[in-house]
Amino acid sequence: MSKQATINVGTIGHVAHGKSTVVRALSGVQTVRFKNEKERNITIKLGYANAKLFKCDICPSPGAYSSHGSGHADEYPCPTCGKGVRRVVRHVSFVDCPGHDILMATMLNGAAVMDAALLLVAGNEPCPQPQTSEHLAAVEIMKLRHLIVLQNKVELIKEEQCLVQQEQIKDFVKGTAADNAPIVPISAILKYNMDVVAEYMCSRIAVPVRDFSAKPEMIVIRSFDVNKPGDSIEAMVGGVAGGSILKGVFKLGDAIECRPGLVRKLPDDTFSVRPIRSVITSLHAEQNELQFAVPGGLIGVGSTIDPSLTRADALVGQVLGHPDHMADVYEILEINFYLLRRLIGIRVKRTNKLESAAAAAAGKKATKVKPLEKGEYLMVNIGSTSVGARVASVKNDVAKFKLAAPVCTKIGDKAALSRRVDKNWRLIGWGQIYRGVSVPLEECI
Numbered sequence: 001m002s003k004q005a006t007i008n009v010g011t012i013g014h015v016a017h018g019k020s021t022v023v024r025a026l027s028g029v030q031t032v033r034f035k036n037e038k039e040r041n042i043t044i045k046l047g048y049a050n051a052k053l054f055k056c057d058i059c060p061s062p063g064a065y066s067s068h069g070s071g072h073a074d075e076y077p078c079p080t081c082g083k084g085v086r087r088v089v090r091h092v093s094f095v096d097c098p099g100h101d102i103l104m105a106t107m108l109n110g111a112a113v114m115d116a117a118l119l120l121v122a123g124n125e126p127c128p129q130p131q132t133s134e135h136l137a138a139v140e141i142m143k144l145r146h147l148i149v150l151q152n153k154v155e156l157i158k159e160e161q162c163l164v165q166q167e168q169i170k171d172f173v174k175g176t177a178a179d180n181a182p183i184v185p186i187s188a189i190l191k192y193n194m195d196v197v198a199e200y201m202c203s204r205i206a207v208p209v210r211d212f213s214a215k216p217e218m219i220v221i222r223s224f225d226v227n228k229p230g231d232s233i234e235a236m237v238g239g240v241a242g243g244s245i246l247k248g249v250f251k252l253g254d255a256i257e258c259r260p261g262l263v264r265k266l267p268d269d270t271f272s273v274r275p276i277r278s279v280i281t282s283l284h285a286e287q288n289e290l291q292f293a294v295p296g297g298l299i300g301v302g303s304t305i306d307p308s309l310t311r312a313d314a315l316v317g318q319v320l321g322h323p324d325h326m327a328d329v330y331e332i333l334e335i336n337f338y339l340l341r342r343l344i345g346i347r348v349k350r351t352n353k354l355e356s357a358a359a360a361a362a363g364k365k366a367t368k369v370k371p372l373e374k375g376e377y378l379m380v381n382i383g384s385t386s387v388g389a390r391v392a393s394v395k396n397d398v399a400k401f402k403l404a405a406p407v408c409t410k411i412g413d414k415a416a417l418s419r420r421v422d423k424n425w426r427l428i429g430w431g432q433i434y435r436g437v438s439v440p441l442e443e444c445i
Contacts, residue, residue: 002074003288005050005093005297007207008113008244012097012139013120014129018152020047021188022118023094026197027051028069029286031096045313046110046221047096048242048298050286053198058084065198070286090202093244093285093297095221097135104134104425108381108416109221109316111138113244115296116146116205118197119178123185124156127168134344134427140177141416141430146205147178150197155187210295215325216248218301219383220258223315225307238281238303239310241320243384245299248321251292254280256303257323258315259408262445270439271406273329277444278303317385319408323444327410330436332392333380334400335415337431343367344427369419369428372399379425381416382409382433398434406439 011019020031031047050070056078058064063080070091078084095114097107117139121127128136139147149169154162162185169183182200186193222242227235241258250256261275282302283290293299301320309315319326372378372394380389380401388404413433418425 002088002091003070003290004285004293004299005070005091007090007115007205007296008093008095008298009201009205010095010097010110010114010117010139011120012107012111012117012135014122014125014131014135015098017120017122017125017129017132018150018188019118019120020096022120022150022152022186022197023047023049023096025188025191025194026067026092027094031094045098046106047094048222049094049096050297051092051094052088053090053092053202054086055089055202056081056084056086062196062199065195065202067194067198070288091297092201095298104131104138104418104427105379105381105386107135108138108418108427109384109386111142111144112219112381112383113221113298114139114142114144115208116148116201117144119147119149119181121149121151121165121169123151123153123162123165127165128172130344132172136173136176136178137340137344138416138427141427142414145177147181148197148200148204149173149178149181149183150188151183151185152188154185155190155192207296211247212249212294214247215322216245216250216254216320217326218243218245218250218299218320220315220318220320221298221384223310223313223318225311227307236307238278239305239307239315241301241303241305241310241315241318242298243301243320244297245293245295247295249292249294250280250283250299250301250320252280252283255323256280256301256320257326257444258305258318258320259326259441260318260329260406260439262309263406271331272442273406273439274442275326275444276305276309277323278305317383317387317407319383327408328436328438329406329408329441331403331406331439332400332437333389333403333407333409333415334398334434334436335380335417335431336398336434337372337415337417337429338397339369339371339417339429340427341369343369343421377420378428379418379420381418382407382413385409399431409433409436411435 027049029049258276284300389401
């Protein structure tokens with residue numbers, strides 16, 4: 001726990017409700033790192049940061065709790081009471097998801113590695129906003145059961161408004177996975193009530209049971225070329241894959257395989273799939289070097305893979321594991337699916353306040369989820385993979401999908417289904433993989 005986080009906590013909610021600011025307040029890390037993100041002041045790629053949560057052995061709660069970056073010492077004198085010692089009680093990895101509606105696929109990729117989530121609701125806006133609903137539905141599909149609702153930006157509103165919105169939030173989350181979740185009023189920019197958030201993260205979120213004895217499996221949510229322009233050939237290092245280990249343990253020097261690997265579409269509409277084999281040369285949890293990595297937290301795996309293959313998140317959606325102990329690669333999947341009754345995250349346009357009952361009914365009808373049709377094109381999210389898929393057939397609640405690219409997955413894994421609506425992908429349902437047609441693998445590179 002000193003060097004590696006043991007749990008992944010996602011930040012979800014509508015755009016500009018303060019997800020990245022909360023992560024920065026807790027960890028000291030700015031997750032908005034890329035030029036286009038800074039220019040637009042929004043999260044576009046998945047952000048990540050680690051934080052240690054501390055508790056004083058003398059101070060009363062919630063003031064006994066605090067948080068620092070993952071490089072901080074495991075204990076230090078308490079600055080509040082001056083007598084006690086603050087010791088680390090939890091090491092957390094944050095997965096900072098984009099809130100914009102056009103980036104729903106990226107959010108679903110992040111949800112694949114979450115153990116819990118912080119649902120952000122801006123106090124100065126009505127609740128719920130479109131992506132607040134869509135993100136909550138997504139984490140419910142992923143069977144997330146540990147949520148904390150953060151009512152952010154309370155510095156911008158009066159106490160009466162805050163209490164009124166809390167009732168709106170309670171009505172919104174009723175009957176969902178967040179039904180019994182605590183609602184914490186905070187100001188992320190002023191770091192107000194961050195000690196309460198740290199306390200709830202320690203007391204209300206349990207660390208999942210991990211399987212250390214199984215063959216390791218890691219899903220990739222980021223990948224990098226860490227070499228700088230002008231580096232000599234001798235100084236260059238292999239590509240880095242970032243993600244979360246689902247089970248098992250990776251050690252320095254382990255042989256690993258990356259599936260599907262290199263994929264090429266052939267003229268006869270089939271695929272050439274060549275897995276990538278490599279060796280682990282380094283393991284990092286942020287700046288902390290590791291000798292081995294266990295499930296929980298976000299890990300950077302250095303390898304001997306050609307860095308041109310890992311540049312610009314090229315390995316996102318791939319699966320890492322030990323050679324000959326990995327899941328199959330499929331090009332056709334049959335999914336036992338369930339559709340939502342209505343589209344979530346859609347704003348129905350209204351011409352005026354005196355909108356007729358007929359127009360309102362038409363708006364409701366427009367947001368109703370239509371049944372799947374043979375031949376239509378959907379987006380399927382499996383793990384951290386987002387892949388286009390053509391519906392080959394539909395029978396009762398089982399649909400056969402012809403994937404636009406092969407996917408490494410297992411029978412029984414969950415899948416999220418999205419449909420193109422008004423030029424954006426919208427969540428319409430979910431399912432479980434029933435069976436599939438695997439792709440023969442060529443010789444590894």
